[in-house]
Amino acid sequence: MRLLPLLLLAPAVLAAQTTDGATMSELNQRVTSVTPRVVTWRRDIHEHPELSFHETRTAALVAAHLRSLGLDVTIGVGGNGVVGVLHGSKPGPVVALRADMDALPVTEQGSLPFKSTVRTTYNGQDVGVMHACGHDNHVAILMGVADVLSGMKDKFPGTVKFFFQPAEESPPVGGAGPMIAAGVMENPHVDAVFGLHVGPGPLGAVSYHANGWLAAADAYRIVVHGRQAHGGMPWNGVDPIVVGAQIVLGLQTVVSRQVDLTTSPAVVTVGAFNGGVRNNIVPDSVVLIGTIRTFDEGVRHEVFTRVKRTAENIALASGAKADVEITEGYPVTINDPALLDRMLPTLRRMAGAPMVAESTPATAAEDFSKFAQNAPGLFVSLGVTAPGIDWHTAAPNHSPLFAADEAALPVGVRVMSGLAIDYLNGRATR
Secondary structure: OOOOOOOOOOHHHHHHOOOOHHHHHHHHHHHHHHHHHHHHHHHHHHHOOOEOOOOHHHHHHHHHHHHHOOOEEEEEEOOOEEEEEEEOOOOOOEEEEEEEOOEEOOOOOOOOOOOOOOEEEEOOEEEEOEOOOOHHHHHHHHHHHHHHHHOOHHHOOOEEEEEEEOOOOOOOOOOHHHHHHOOOOOOOOOOEEEEEEEEOOOOOOEEEOOEEEEOEEEEEEEEEEOEOEEOOOHHHOEOHHHHHHHHHHHHHHHHHHHOOOOOOOEEEEEEEEEEOOOOOEEOOEEEEEEEEEEOOHHHHHHHHHHHHHHHHHHHHHOOOEEEEEEEEEEOOEEEOHHHHHHHHHHHHHHHOHHHEEEOOOEOOOOOHHHHHOOOOEEEEEEEOOOOOOOOOOOOOOOOOOOOOOHHHHHHHHHHHHHHHHHHHHOOOOO
């Protein structure tokens, strides 16, 4: 991993495509100027990670920076959220840019000089804390964007809202919902919202997908109630383990035989099966928990119905009873097709056309989806795998070995800055 960033990945390509040379030239200069600080912020945040709902140090760092730029700053939004408001040269549209701030209960195994050594108690266990999902990059990038745009506010009308969000890693509640409930999408009303996530991929490459890109992530819990009996005389009871096993097999048919997969993918996974305490006792009940992933709201609720019906009817046929509880988590992350079409030229200019491509849907989930339910949204991925490493086999997000090459940071700053400027101007910055 290269710790010293490549300041601009493709300035010559970008300059060759420009017609508004002054704006692009200033943008590039400001990105170049702020990049060393973006790197410093990222390393500092990486070394001092904070779990969901505990992002106090990170929030204070962000708020101090935004205030130094003269933005209107509100803290404690939806928890530890920070909102900064930047006004352009005259009235106009409103765009929101979002970064998430929280880390994960993961013990870092890499060898960075700014490696996290933070430990805490999570679910009763002593664990390490690490920015294993790359949110340190997101925060540093958006801090850099705030710096760039605050110096260019004479180049665009309207308003930019900066959302530094807590608790993305804590479904089903998360941090986006509480921020929305606190009113961040209104006063003034947000017309479009943009977000970015780093992950394995060619260094500096930007990927996207129209419509449903990231899956809805929902949880289910099935309690199978049987009747306890001696293990040597199971006919005197109702064995919930056998019923539960049949439910596990039955759930496999929800996707493979009951959902039209030509319309949208779906996943139903059993993540745990718990029950029983002794080899010669048929237990009274067992518990199954798992996850449901879908890319379409109609399919999502159809799967809910079929999971519930399958479990209940298999149990009923065996003389048992199944209580099914489904908890809705983050909804599908939808990239608004019209907004994507409008901003795709910007992505190509800011990252370089050869570095921008459409990807396939992913079964990860994001609560950026909730912002995108309240305004047209565009969420893109930024590749951060170092050269010489096969990104297909690189350590993924949430791994204790996840690593991000800092050469991608200025690309992220340029992309997010360009999206805001172009959207507010109603044209492309060339």
